[in-house]
Amino acid sequence: MLAIRTLRTIGLMSGTSLDGVDAAWVETDGESVSRLGPALTVPYEPKLRRDLRLLLDAAPDLHPQDEFLADVVQRLTQRHAEAVIRVRDETRRTLGEDTELLGFHGQTILHRPDEGRTWQVGDANLLARMTGLTVAHDFRSADVRAGGQGAPLAPIAHVALASNLPKPLAVLNLGGVGNVTFIGPDGTLLAFDTGPANGPLDDWARKSTGRDYDKDGNLAAAGTADGAVLARLMQHPYLAAPPPKSLDRLDFCRALKEAGADQLSPPDGAATLVAFAAICVASAARHFPEPPMQWLVTGGGRRNPAMMKALSAVLSEPVRPVEVAGWNGDALEAQCFAVLAARVTRGLPLSYPTTTGVPWPLAGGQVLGALL
Numbered sequence: 189m190l191a192i193r194t195l196r197t198i199g200l201m202s203g204t205s206l207d208g209v210d211a212a213w214v215e216t217d218g219e220s221v222s223r224l225g226p227a228l229t230v231p232y233e234p235k236l237r238r239d240l241r242l243l244l245d246a247a248p249d250l251h252p253q254d255e256f257l258a259d260v261v262q263r264l265t266q267r268h269a270e271a272v273i274r275v276r277d278e279t280r281r282t283l284g285e286d287t288e289l290l291g292f293h294g295q296t297i298l299h300r301p302d303e304g305r306t307w308q309v310g311d312a313n314l315l316a317r318m319t320g321l322t323v324a325h326d327f328r329s330a331d332v333r334a335g336g337q338g339a340p341l342a343p344i345a346h347v348a349l350a351s352n353l354p355k356p357l358a359v360l361n362l363g364g365v366g367n368v369t370f371i372g373p374d375g376t377l378l379a380f381d382t383g384p385a386n387g388p389l390d391d392w393a394r395k396s397t398g399r400d401y402d403k404d405g406n407l408a409a410a411g412t413a414d415g416a417v418l419a420r421l422m423q424h425p426y427l428a429a430p431p432p433k434s435l436d437r438l439d440f441c442r443a444l445k446e447a448g449a450d451q452l453s454p455p456d457g458a459a460t461l462v463a464f465a466a467i468c469v470a471s472a473a474r475h476f477p478e479p480p481m482q483w484l485v486t487g488g489g490r491r492n493p494a495m496m497k498a499l500s501a502v503l504s505e506p507v508r509p510v511e512v513a514g515w516n517g518d519a520l521e522a523q524c525f526a527v528l529a530a531r532v533t534r535g536l537p538l539s540y541p542t543t544t545g546v547p548w549p550l551a552g553g554q555v556l557g558a559l560l
């Protein structure tokens with residue numbers, strides 16, 4: 189039998205927080221991970237962040253050939269190329285290994301799977317030219333075409349990374365949006381987006397303090413969650429809806445306004461948004477087949493003590509940052525897209541009926557260039 193080749197891959201993820209691109213080197217065959225290498229984030233300059241945010245707002249009516257879009261995509265792709273070059277060099281220096289494949293997620297600017305639309309921008313051809321590497325990209329569109337939610341996709345990579353961890357296990361990513369992966373002792377896999385996480389909190393912090401986010405949760409810690417606003421938000425149908433389900437970064441803007449969240453003082457507003465993100469996670473747990481032994485939290489939200497405290501208050505099981513399992517919560521999503529890239533090259537499924545709701549395990553993605 190032919191041995192399956194591991195691929196030395198750099199995964200790239202530009203998340204809904206619009207703060208930068210994460211890049212991580214992984215040696216993987218797509219089913220397991222044999223080595224993890226260097227990882228870093230190339231932060232976006234304020235103008236690129238602002239322009240990406242404008243794209244998010246404009247996306248529903250944006251023409252694919254729009255000039256502003258093309259300009260932002262070029263700058264975005266250049267930042268990705270910088271990240272690749274830096275991680276590749278660092279990997280050569282520290283591990284003596286080169287890179288052969290990139291997993292290029294791009295930036296989601298619109299996600300409306302129920303209308304058959306999910307839109308990740310980024311120029312895969314330009315990235316391939318700038319780096320000279322084979323690029324796996326376009327991870328979500330086949331899934332949405334097949335009637336899936338197009339997200340989350342990290343779950344099958346969480347499975348590959350969690351092979352040695354006790355189950356049942358919940359991996360919770362708190363980015364702009366929250367998403368959870370439940371892995372049962374028998375291999376049961378269930379995953380979906382929990383609700384808004386840091387996204388609305390970042391918007392609130394920007395509006396009320398001028399800062400990009402509520403650093404260390406200080407604003408939220410100084411406030412009190414508003415019971416009446418929370419009670420209204422908890423009625424949102426997303427919470428009770430059974431999975432599969434996924435969210436656009438802006439999906440809860442209107443609901444938050446209608447619930448009166450924007451009338452609160454800056455600290456109370458922040459405390460309310462943190463409490464709501466945690467309540468969404470507790471609601472998510474009601475869909476699990478059994479309670480997890482622990483929650484491993486990844487993404488920027490794990491750095492927010494107010495968020496971690498709010499989670500511990502609503503969940504019965506221990507809530508810990510993924511670092512307790514030896515993972516790197518800043519690199520995890522990028523590592524996942526490295527694993528997914530290897531899966532794309534082998535035609536392995538990226539999504540399942542219990543992750544995105546596709547009718548059967550579904551392969552996806554496209555590959556630019558050849559693997560030698």
Ligand SMILES: Nc1ncnc2c1ncn2[C@@H]1O[C@H](COP(=O)(O)OP(=O)(O)OP(=O)(O)O)[C@@H](O)[C@H]1O
Pocket residue numbers: 202203204205206207361362363364365366386387389390400401402403404405486487488489491492493521
């Ligand atoms: N020290 C900190 N204190 C409070 N919040 C923090 C801290 N560090 C990061 N964050 C939060 O984490 C966010 C970034 O998280 P992350 O990088 O996981 O998001 P993302 O990958 O862009 O999102 P997604 O997973 O939705 O694609 C920041 O916008 C901020 O809200």
Ligand SMILES: CC(=O)N[C@H]1[C@@H]2OC[C@@H](O2)[C@@H](O)[C@@H]1O[C@H](C)C(=O)O
Pocket residue numbers: 203204296299306338339340341342343361363364365366367381434435521
């Ligand atoms: C459409 C899209 O880009 N969704 C992201 C977003 O950020 C978090 C959550 O919403 C998750 O569903 C997904 O990202 C992760 C990496 C995923 O697909 O697993």
